[in-house]
Amino acid sequence: MSSAAAATAPAAEGAPKKSKKLLFIIIGVVVLALIGAGAAFFILKKNTAEPSDGHEEEAVAEYHAPEPGTPPTFLPLDSMVVNLADPGGNRFVQLAITLQVQDAKVSDAIKIYMPSIRNGILMLVSQRTAEEILKPEGKEKLATAIIEEISMVMGYELDEPSEEGAKKRRRRAPPNPLQGVLFSSFIVQ
Known part of the structure; x- marks a missing residue:
């Protein structure tokens, strides 16, 4: 019986070493996933960031003069x-x-x-x-x-339509x- 008890003792010591390796692997994967998610968040936030001056900028309402001869x-x-x-x-x-x-x-x-x-x-x-x-x-x-x-x-x-005879000049x-x-x-x- 002593040989059976001696055989199970090393097996019991071997199991915690394996579980520690598995634990370190899982922690490593989780840390890498968190780093990847943080990097993706940073990149996406940088691409969709609002102007830093606090005023919302409407790209829709901007006017860009077309080049001469450019077809509509x-x-x-x-x-x-x-x-x-x-x-x-x-x-x-x-x-x-x-x-x-x-x-x-x-x-x-x-x-x-x-x-x-x-x-x-x-x-x-x-x-x-x-x-x-x-x-x-x-x-x-x-x-x-x-x-x-x-x-x-x-x-x-x-432009607001100007009334006939109106002497006020409005901003165009x-x-x-x-x-x-x-x-x-x-x-x-």
């Missing part, structure tokens, strides 16, 4: 079907709009605000009657209203990067 960028919107404000409520318009913008950066910025922009356009169109929007002047007014709506959502400044807003609204489809039923 066109951003087509999904087609929309909108009920019109006609009596009886049985008239609607199907329209497809393409926005003419200064460059691809402005196009990307507009895509970020697209749900708000589409909502604003739908609200503008739904306030008009078929008679109003079938006239060329009505389409021009709608296009101007759409530019104003998108500019408001994006934070672009617009920087040129609007939203250059135009083009109707690629306009069907009233």
